[in-house]
Amino acid sequence: xxxxxxxxxxxxxxxxxxxxxxxxxxxxxxxxxxxxxxxxxxxxxxxxxxxxxxxxxxxxxxxxxxxxxxxxxxxxxxxxxxxxxxxxxxxxxxxxxx
Amino acid sequence: xxxxxxxxxxxxxxxxxxxxxxxxxxxxxxxxxxxxxxxxxxxxxxxxxxxxxxxxxxxxxxxxxxxxxxxxxxxxxxxxxxxxxxxxxxxxxxxxxxxxxxxxxxxxxxxxxxxxxxxxxxxxxxxxxxxxxxxxxxxxxxxxxxxxxxxxxxxxxxxxxxxxxxxxxxxxxxxxxxxxxxxxxxxxxxxxxxxxxxxxxxxxxxxxxxxxxxxxxxxxxxxxxxxxxxxxxxxxxxxxxxxxxxxxxxxxxxxxxxxxxxxxxxxxxxxxxxxxxxxxxxxxxxxxxxxxxxxxxxxxxxxxxxxxxxxxxxxxxxxxxxxxxxxxxxxxxxxxxxxxxxxxxxxxxxxxxxxxxxxxxxxxxxxxxxxxxxxxxxxxxxxxxxxxxxxxxxxxxxxxxxxxxxxxxxxxxxxxxxxxxxxxxxxxxxxxxxxxxxxxxxxxxxxxxxxxxxxxxxxxxxxxxxxxxxxxxxxxxxxxxxxxxxxxxxxxxxxxxxx
Numbered sequence: 001x002x003x004x005x006x007x008x009x010x011x012x013x014x015x016x017x018x019x020x021x022x023x024x025x026x027x028x029x030x031x032x033x034x035x036x037x038x039x040x041x042x043x044x045x046x047x048x049x050x051x052x053x054x055x056x057x058x059x060x061x062x063x064x065x066x067x068x069x070x071x072x073x074x075x076x077x078x079x080x081x082x083x084x085x086x087x088x089x090x091x092x093x094x095x096x097x098x
Numbered sequence: 099x100x101x102x103x104x105x106x107x108x109x110x111x112x113x114x115x116x117x118x119x120x121x122x123x124x125x126x127x128x129x130x131x132x133x134x135x136x137x138x139x140x141x142x143x144x145x146x147x148x149x150x151x152x153x154x155x156x157x158x159x160x161x162x163x164x165x166x167x168x169x170x171x172x173x174x175x176x177x178x179x180x181x182x183x184x185x186x187x188x189x190x191x192x193x194x195x196x197x198x199x200x201x202x203x204x205x206x207x208x209x210x211x212x213x214x215x216x217x218x219x220x221x222x223x224x225x226x227x228x229x230x231x232x233x234x235x236x237x238x239x240x241x242x243x244x245x246x247x248x249x250x251x252x253x254x255x256x257x258x259x260x261x262x263x264x265x266x267x268x269x270x271x272x273x274x275x276x277x278x279x280x281x282x283x284x285x286x287x288x289x290x291x292x293x294x295x296x297x298x299x300x301x302x303x304x305x306x307x308x309x310x311x312x313x314x315x316x317x318x319x320x321x322x323x324x325x326x327x328x329x330x331x332x333x334x335x336x337x338x339x340x341x342x343x344x345x346x347x348x349x350x351x352x353x354x355x356x357x358x359x360x361x362x363x364x365x366x367x368x369x370x371x372x373x374x375x376x377x378x379x380x381x382x383x384x385x386x387x388x389x390x391x392x393x394x395x396x397x398x399x400x401x402x403x404x405x406x407x408x409x410x411x412x413x414x415x416x417x418x419x420x421x422x423x424x425x426x427x428x429x430x431x432x433x434x435x436x437x438x439x440x441x442x443x444x445x446x447x448x449x450x451x452x453x454x455x456x457x458x459x460x461x462x463x464x465x466x467x468x469x470x471x472x473x474x475x476x477x478x479x480x481x482x483x484x485x486x487x488x489x490x491x492x493x494x495x496x497x498x499x500x501x502x503x504x505x506x507x508x509x510x511x512x513x514x515x516x517x518x519x520x521x522x523x524x525x526x527x528x529x530x531x532x533x534x535x536x537x538x539x540x541x542x543x544x545x546x547x548x549x550x551x552x553x554x555x556x557x558x559x560x561x562x563x564x565x566x567x568x569x570x571x572x573x574x575x576x577x578x579x580x581x582x583x584x585x586x587x588x589x590x591x592x593x594x595x596x597x
Contacts, residue, residue, distance in 0.1 A: 009460075016408060016463040017415070018456055019444035027453075028460055031518055035461060038519055039397035042477050045484070052479030053486060055299045056285050056535030058560075061323055061332045076192040080419035091417050094425060094437045 002036040004029040099164055099258035099312040106163030109153070113146035113163035117207050120165035123256045124209065127586070131232045133241075133250035135170045136178050137210040146207050159205030160319050166201055167251040167260040170211040171218055172303065173292035174198055177208075181294045182226035183216045185414050185421045185450030195292020196327065197261060197303050197320045204319045209257055212247030216452045217411065218263055218296040220244050221271055221524040224515050225454045232511070233276060234584040235550055239508040242272030248306050249276040255587055259316055260306045265296050266399050267503075267528025269304045270540035274503035274553020277542045277582060279570070280306045281313045284561045285535035286331030288317075289324030297406035298329070300399075300532040309580055310541065310571040314338040317563060333561045341564040342571040347381030349569055351556075352496035354389045361526075363506045369544030369552040370502045376576050377569065385496050389488045392530060394481050399529040400522055401465050401478035408462030411455070416446035423449050457518060486534040493559045498569050501527050503540040503553035527555055537563045541570045542579040549585070 009029045013020045020028065078084050083092040105111040121139050128134050142165070149156045149163055156162050168174065171181040173191035175198075180186045194202075201208065215225040223231045223246025233241040234254040241250045245262025249272035252260050262269040264282035273280025281304045288303045295301060305316035317338050324330040351374065358367065374384055416422030423445035425437035451459070465474035492499055505526060514521045531538035536557050543554035554573070558566035574580055 012460050012464050012467070013444075015467060016459050017412070017440065017443040017447055018451075018459065019441075019448040020456075024453075024456070028457060031457060032461055032464070034519055035400065035522075036464075036474075039401060039474070039478075042394060042397050042401075042481055043473075045391070045394060045481055047477060047480035047484070050480040050483050052476055053482040053533075054479060055329065056486070056560075057329050057331070059332055061325065061328075061330065064325060072192055078418075079192060080189055082416060082420075082422035093417055094439050094442045096439045 002033050002040065004033050099307055100315070102258060103162050103164050107157050113149040113207065114143060116163050117142050117146035117165055117209065120209050120257050123254070127234070127254050127256060130237060131234055131250050131254055132229055133212055133231050133247040133254065133256060134167070134210045135180055135182060135213050135228055135247070138177055138208060141177070142207050142209045149205060149207070156205045160315055161201065161259070162205035164206050164259055165209045165257045166206045167210055167212050167248055167257040168198065168208060169214050169245050169248050169260070169262045171214060171263055171294040172197065172261060173294070174208065174211065177211065179211060179294070181217045182214045182228055183450065183452070183455070184227045185447070187227070187421060189420050191292070193292065196289035196324045198292065200320050212245070212251055212260060214247055215244035216455050217294065217407070218244040218265055218268055219407070219454050219458055221267065221521055222514070223247065223272070224511065225452055227452055230511055233508050234586050235277065236508065236548070237586070239510050239550070240275070242275035242504070242508065244268040245306065246272045249273055249278060249280065252276070252278050252306050252308060253584065258308065259312060261303055261320070262306050263293055263301055263303050264532065265300045265403060266532050267525045269306060270503050270528050270538060270553070270555060271524065273306050274540045274555070275508040275551060277551030277579065278306055278308055279310055279313045279539065279541050279580070280304070281317065281539045282531060282537065283317060283321065283563060284331070284537045286329050287333070287537070287561065287563070288320050289327040289330050291324055291326040295410040297403040298410060299406060300403055310539070310567055310574050311339065311342060313539070314342060314567050331561070336564055338563055338567055341568050343568060344572050344575050346377060346569055346572040349382040349498070350385050350496040351377060351382050351569070352385050352387035352492050352499040354387050354392065354499065354501060357389055357392045358501050361505055362502055365546045366502050366505065366507065366552050370500070370554055373543040373554045373573060374500060377573055380572055380576065382569070387492045387496060387499065389492065389530070391481060391484045391488050395485055395530045395533060396522060396526055398478045398481045398485065398533060399525065400461070401474050402482065402533070404458040404462035405466050405475050406462070408459045408466065411459055414447060414450065415443045421450040422446050454518070482533050485530055489530070489534045489536060489557070497558070497565050499557040501555055503527060503555040507546050507550035507552060531557050536560055537566050539566055539570050541574060542582070543573070543577070544579060545582060
């Protein structure tokens, strides 16, 4: 039976950039443990020498030439920004350092 | 759908009157059913009027004047697209998805954006941040998910055609639970450009409609190579309508008996068995097949899909678009304004995402993390290869594979929402088609004693939607499940339903 400590849940939440409250930490810890216990059944399947499938694409369309083509207008692209200096094309965010 | 299109083409009805009828139906039923997040009434009427003004130009298009509803994870330029999430509640895309351009080029009239599980994560539409959609066959029951709103829109006569997306069954399962046709094309058949990504190696957009013929016309319009989607297939697109001959003599239908004997509602099993007998009556043969790794499909899906989702949803960080959590001053800390970027990310995502989305992001993050990647994600990818191989082997001896779409008819709203694992098991018959990249369709094949719809699922070889649809259409010709309507609609204005 897989189990998750509070510390485990907090560590995953930090990686996933999610701020969880105490109730969520408990709930998700329990639910994730249940789900991961359920998926343990895969360990019983013999996959020696089996190639992993990352994508089912078989035939690829050819790459295009690396030339500039018309793209999204910058003002349109920034129209949904919560906080931006649109004239200079920058998104404003809280401080990163210090 | 074809009836209303043909009426507009011949001039029997104006595109505006067809659009008005759809909007009236939405106004009549949607307050109860909540199929729509956004209804684009004004825009739709303007578009319909433009079609009417320029009849010669639009007369011969495949979807002239047809009202279409789009799942709210498909980008529509200038029209709010939310993925049923608070984090995108006010997001307005600056471009149209490839399928939207194709639909409009075909003369379709988009009437609105439909409700769904948040970011397409769910099997009931209960995970929508804006409230669940209701099954028109029983309003205390779920319509299925994640494309629940699209299924309800068609089943309740609000629009003759809708698009949904399907990552683990999200078109097929709601179609089954709402008594309509739902098609997931081969992976790569339809461009994902403009689809808000959930799991990039599994997602596909597809049609929901009342008949197989309607779904075939829709597929003709939306299929095709798109340079803007690197996973889009160069496979040629045949005319999917031409192959609907009704002839299934000699068609071999694979039935994985062992798989469907377990945990299937007896009424569902009975309806599916009867459906297969209809096809045998038309000259098809049933072939017992074995899909030995089918039992592993759910765990494989929930490892791969969540891993891919954790990556795809990393973009929702409050920086460039969407909801951003306001900074909070911490009274207990020395630095009163100490809001840094990471806090902003974590708080934005915590407030903007619902519980199921957070759960899947957490699970996906975990299985991709150092020390766990091999045991979980890599292992799942290897078993995915085995699942794909099972189908390849099966198609060496059969033309399509048949099974129920859903093990049960629609369950009650709230019945499974506190047990995620129970909810995941709803997908047991649908996820394999996504994992293997194969086309699959759900068609109505019965009603339970309580008049809840039952769906038959057919899966075909890659890029052979033609055979899949031919078998499905042949079944439809001998049955009238497709013409059944929920009681709810029988008291409605018959004018509204004239499509």
